[in-house]
Amino acid sequence: MKRQMWLVFAGVLTLAPAIDSTAWVARAQAGAPRRTAAVEPTEKAVAAAKAFLASLDDAKRAKATIPLTTENKRRWSNLPTGATLQTGGTERNGVKFGNMTDAQKDAALALVAATLSPAGYRKVMHIVTADEVLEVASAPKRSADSKVRFGRAEYYLAILGTPSATDPWMIQFGGHHLAINVTIVGKNNVLTPSHTGAQPAVYTLEGETVRPLGAEIDKAFALIRALDAGQKKKAILPYQVADTVLGPGLDGKVIQPEGIRVSEFNADQQRMLMDLVSEWIGILHEEAARAKTAEVRANLKETYFAWSGSTENGGRAYFRIQGPTVAIEYAPQGRDASPDHIHTFYRDPTNDYGAKLIAR
Amino acid sequence: MKSAGVAGIVFLLAAAPRLASAHRIDEYLQATRIDVAPDGIDLELDLTPGIEIGPMVFALVNRDHDGAISAAEERAYAEQVLSELVLEIDGSRRDLILARSTFPTYDEMAVGTGTIRIAAHARGGIGAGRHVATFRNNHRPDVSVYLVNALVPANPRVRIGAQERDPLQRGSRLTFDVTPPSPSAGPRSWAVGPALVLCALAGYLAFAAPRGHSHK
Numbered sequence: 001m002k003r004q005m006w007l008v009f010a011g012v013l014t015l016a017p018a019i020d021s022t023a024w025v026a027r028a029q030a031g032a033p034r035r036t037a038a039v040e041p042t043e044k045a046v047a048a049a050k051a052f053l054a055s056l057d058d059a060k061r062a063k064a065t066i067p068l069t070t071e072n073k074r075r076w077s078n079l080p081t082g083a084t085l086q087t088g089g090t091e092r093n094g095v096k097f098g099n100m101t102d103a104q105k106d107a108a109l110a111l112v113a114a115t116l117s118p119a120g121y122r123k124v125m126h127i128v129t130a131d132e133v134l135e136v137a138s139a140p141k142r143s144a145d146s147k148v149r150f151g152r153a154e155y156y157l158a159i160l161g162t163p164s165a166t167d168p169w170m171i172q173f174g175g176h177h178l179a180i181n182v183t184i185v186g187k188n189n190v191l192t193p194s195h196t197g198a199q200p201a202v203y204t205l206e207g208e209t210v211r212p213l214g215a216e217i218d219k220a221f222a223l224i225r226a227l228d229a230g231q232k233k234k235a236i237l238p239y240q241v242a243d244t245v246l247g248p249g250l251d252g253k254v255i256q257p258e259g260i261r262v263s264e265f266n267a268d269q270q271r272m273l274m275d276l277v278s279e280w281i282g283i284l285h286e287e288a289a290r291a292k293t294a295e296v297r298a299n300l301k302e303t304y305f306a307w308s309g310s311t312e313n314g315g316r317a318y319f320r321i322q323g324p325t326v327a328i329e330y331a332p333q334g335r336d337a338s339p340d341h342i343h344t345f346y347r348d349p350t351n352d353y354g355a356k357l358i359a360r
Numbered sequence: 361m362k363s364a365g366v367a368g369i370v371f372l373l374a375a376a377p378r379l380a381s382a383h384r385i386d387e388y389l390q391a392t393r394i395d396v397a398p399d400g401i402d403l404e405l406d407l408t409p410g411i412e413i414g415p416m417v418f419a420l421v422n423r424d425h426d427g428a429i430s431a432a433e434e435r436a437y438a439e440q441v442l443s444e445l446v447l448e449i450d451g452s453r454r455d456l457i458l459a460r461s462t463f464p465t466y467d468e469m470a471v472g473t474g475t476i477r478i479a480a481h482a483r484g485g486i487g488a489g490r491h492v493a494t495f496r497n498n499h500r501p502d503v504s505v506y507l508v509n510a511l512v513p514a515n516p517r518v519r520i521g522a523q524e525r526d527p528l529q530r531g532s533r534l535t536f537d538v539t540p541p542s543p544s545a546g547p548r549s550w551a552v553g554p555a556l557v558l559c560a561l562a563g564y565l566a567f568a569a570p571r572g573h574s575h576k
Binding site for chain 2: 079240243256
């Protein structure tokens, strides 16, 4: 194992006792409870949203519920609390977990779990826990006047609009390296645009090594390595890509696709690509993920896969999957050869914030 | 107005641990998006100095070194950046006109999360046919990393072809096609004549024809 990786492990092992095992982690490790088939996902989300709102006092309820406006929808970021978000302001929508009681936190997490798949919920909780690791490591070195904060307490939950089984509304759960934007329009649930990230990208928790985005990384490297020389020549961009192109605040923009068309993949390679895409689509509950998967699969011929950087798993690499209804970017931050700080963005150029559904 | 203390600069540089840095460290990320339309090319630049570059960029903008950035200084820096970009269409350099810019505070730049946003327009229409646009960013190559991407054109008359870049994305070469305006996009010629006749008739009826009886 590379020396840098050992340093990461060593650092995290030292920090591990300071990371408590609360309901967050317990829920993450166990996965969210599976819903019964008899309950529609939207109904379940509505019930969980109402239960969350009922757990709040008037002041917090007023902060948690905001109008479903374009400006409010766009207020999400990869940045930590205290940094000015790309869309302005230093605070996310909603109520901060650090300001919730335990009962309110449970209700909030139940709402998040109600909208996500068990695997998606686990991924999200692992991202949050990574940020708690970062907070424990950085807090002692932080200047007294620094406004930037990491950690579990700095995640926010907001409800945009009114929870409804028929009318559009939205759930935002986010903090540093996380923006889960779930737009609900009747029976349809939409996860785009969303952001996942991790720093550190590897840590240990109660003896277990955790890689919040490990599956994405492994599947992406497996895919690029499964391409033949001719395919790699088309997929691998002959230039460095230092960061993602369409991050927060850049809604509505679509870049010209590049790389190799997935129509040039064989069946196994296409299956691997869909498996990779499932790491984003599959964050949302199974029914929504199934519908989205079918949509992306139907457009595979018009979908592109582009890569830049190392093809050795764990190396520094950027990749992008772009089709008519999907745009996924993955980019390590900084210049480390073995990145420990990752950003990803998941968009649908035709249906961010459920635009296609709301326009009907 | 954005203000900053020298002590704050020194402290931030000394105290910022790499692990705790939210984002970019020692690079100046310059991301350019190129939007091609028949009436010209728009550029959008997002310039994000890393935590170790922020104070230097702040000093570049704050030309009088008074610790505060004025609107004139913002404009001057944006113009300077634009003067260091080279955009050519079919080998002919186009002037870049500053459309708007926004600047972060010093504090935001100092922690690597502040982005300077500059929008510019390259004047001059682009006729129908195949064209080649070349772009090069010569602003602070000593500390910068670059992104440059063409946006999918909003206007269906424009179609992007090949998009090539140098290994660092400082420069790009974009081939695109512009089709002539569709006749259906404007007034149909066959409809113009009858429309004029109808207008003339309406005018006559309104002003020249005998008035109706007045009622008392």
